[in-house]
Amino acid sequence: MHELSITQNILDIALRHxxxxxxxxINRINLTIGQLSSxxxxxxxxYWDLISEGTIxxxxxxxxxxxxxxxxxxxxNQKYIPGVDELVCPNCGSTHIKIVAxxxxxxxxxxxx
Amino acid sequence: xxxxxxxxxxxLNANDQLAAQxxxxxxxSGIFSLNIMASPGAGxxxxxxxxxxxxxxxxxxxxxxxxxxSTIDADRAAVAGATAIQINTGGECHLDAAMVSNALKQLDxxxxxxxxxxxxxxxxxxxxxxxxxxxxLLIASIPEGDDKPYKYPGMYQxxxxxxxxKIDLLPYVPFRMDYFRQGVEVLNPGLVTFPxxxxxxxxxxxxxxxxxxxxxMV
Numbered sequence: 001m002h003e004l005s006i007t008q009n010i011l012d013i014a015l016r017h018x019x020x021x022x023x024x025x026i027n028r029i030n031l032t033i034g035q036l037s038s039x040x041x042x043x044x045x046x047y048w049d050l051i052s053e054g055t056i057x058x059x060x061x062x063x064x065x066x067x068x069x070x071x072x073x074x075x076x077n078q079k080y081i082p083g084v085d086e087l088v089c090p091n092c093g094s095t096h097i098k099i100v101a102x103x104x105x106x107x108x109x110x111x112x113x
Numbered sequence: 114x115x116x117x118x119x120x121x122x123x124x125l126n127a128n129d130q131l132a133a134q135x136x137x138x139x140x141x142s143g144i145f146s147l148n149i150m151a152s153p154g155a156g157x158x159x160x161x162x163x164x165x166x167x168x169x170x171x172x173x174x175x176x177x178x179x180x181x182x183s184t185i186d187a188d189r190a191a192v193a194g195a196t197a198i199q200i201n202t203g204g205e206c207h208l209d210a211a212m213v214s215n216a217l218k219q220l221d222x223x224x225x226x227x228x229x230x231x232x233x234x235x236x237x238x239x240x241x242x243x244x245x246x247x248x249x250l251l252i253a254s255i256p257e258g259d260d261k262p263y264k265y266p267g268m269y270q271x272x273x274x275x276x277x278x279k280i281d282l283l284p285y286v287p288f289r290m291d292y293f294r295q296g297v298e299v300l301n302p303g304l305v306t307f308p309x310x311x312x313x314x315x316x317x318x319x320x321x322x323x324x325x326x327x328x329x330m331v
Contacts, residue, residue: 002207002238009124021118030117031124036267038237069266071299085263087299095298099270105241107120 003043007051010044013107014057023112026057030111034067034104060110069102128242131210135217135245142222145328146230148208148244150268151252152261153234156278158186159311160252160320161229165193167321172226172328177216179208179233186231195229196220207238210245227328236265240272248273248327255279259289262296270300274307276320281310 010029018026029048033039041064052058072079073089074096080089088095123129139146151157158178165174176190176197187199198216200208213230220228230246232239251272253261256279262269269275275297283290297304305323309316 002205002241005205005209006124006241009127012127013120013122013124017118017120017122023118027115036270037241038267082299085260087263087266087296095295096302097299099300103270105125106123109117109119109121111115111117113115 003040004047004051006039007044007047010062010107011048011051011055011057014060014110015055017110018056018112021112023110024056025113026060026110027113028061028063028111029057030063030065030108032065032067032104032106032108034102035069036099036102037105039064039105065108067101067104070100072098072100074098125241125243128210131214132243132245135210135214136247138217138222139228139245139247140331142225143331144222144225144228145331146228146246146248147324147327148230148232148239148246148249149252150232150236150239150249150272151234151254152236152257155234155252155254155257156276156311157231157234157252158189160276160278161190161195161231162193163311163314163317164229164321164324165190165195167317168227168325169194173224174227174229175220175225177208177213177220177228177230179212179231181205181233190229190231196225202233206233206235207242208232208244209242213244213246227324236261236268240265240268240270247331250274250276252276252278253293255282255286255288259293260296262293262300266300269297272301272304274305274323275301277306277308278311280308280315281313 075094076092078091174195178186184199187197190197249272307320
C-alpha cells in the first residue's frame with residue numbers, strides 16, 4: 001500500500017509543471033508504468049480523488065499506459081514476454097537475460113487549460 | 114484551450130534526491146550503510162542480531178528499525194549491542210528517504226562504522242523507495258517458498274546481495290533451490306548469495322566476511 005505516497009509524488013510533480021506553464025486547470029495526468037512496478041491503478045485513482053481536492057488538479061483523470069515486461073536473451077538474442085511462473089529464455093533455457101522493458105515509472109505528460 | 118505539457122519525470126524523483134543527500138552525509142562520516150528488506154518473518158532482525166554479535170568490539174554499529182508499530186526490533190538490536198533507533202511509520206508499508214534522513218539526525222554519525230537499516234517487512238513497496246544506503250540486501254527464507262522471485266520481480270531485481278535464511282528447514286519444506294535460483298539469476302545476474310541459518314549459525318561466516326569487505330571498501 002505505497003500508493004498514497006506515490007500519488008502524493010504524482011500530484012507534486014503535476015502541480016509544479018502546471019504552475020510553470022501558467023495553467024489554470026489540470027484535466028488529465030498521463031502516467032507510464034512498467035509491469036514490474038507494483039502499482040494498483042484503482043488505489044492511485046482513489047487517493048488522487050482525496051488528495052487533489054482543492055487544487056487545480058481536482059477531478060483530473062488519471063491514465064495509465066502499462067508497459068509489458070519484455071526480456072532479451074543475451075545468449076540467443078530471443079526477445080520474449082515472460083510467463084507468470086517462468087522467466088528463463090523459452091528458446092534456449094538461458095538465464096543470461098536483460099530486462100528491456102517493464103521498469104518504467106514516470107509521469108509522461110499532463111493535459112491542462 | 115486544452116493543451117498537453119510534456120513532463121517525463123520519474124515519479125519518485127523527490128525521494129531519489131533526498132536519498133542522494135543521505136548518501137553524501139553517510140559518505141562524509143565514513144559510514145557503510147545497508148538497507149535490509151524481506152517479507153515479515155524472513156529473519157531480518159535475527160540476521161541483524163547475528164551480525165551485531167559477530168562484529169561487536171570490532172565495529173561501531175547503529176541500527177535504524179522501521180516498523181509500522183512497536184519497538185520490539187529496536188530493543189532486540191540494542192540488547193545485541195548496537196545503538197538502535199526505531200521509526201514507526203504509522204501505517205506506511207515502507208521506509209522512505211525522508212524517514213531515514215530524520216533518523217540520521219538522531220545518530221552520532223562520527224561514532225558509527227556500520228549503519229544497518231531494517232526496512233518494513235514487505236516484498237513490494239520498499240523496493241521502489243531508495244534510502245541512500247550503499248547496498249541493499251534481500252533476505253529470502255526457505256518456508257516462504259521457491260516462487261518468490263517470480264511473484265516479486267521488482268524486489269529481486271533491485272538488490273545488491275541476497276541471503277537465503279533458514280536453510281536448516283530444507284529437509285522439511287518443499288523448496289526447489291534450482292527453480293528459485295533460476296528466477297533470481299534472470300532478474301539479477303550474478304547476484305551474490307548467502308545460504309545460511311541464523312538459528313544454527315551455518316553459513317553465517319561467509320556473510321560476515323563479505324560484509325566486512327564491503328565496509329573496508331567504503
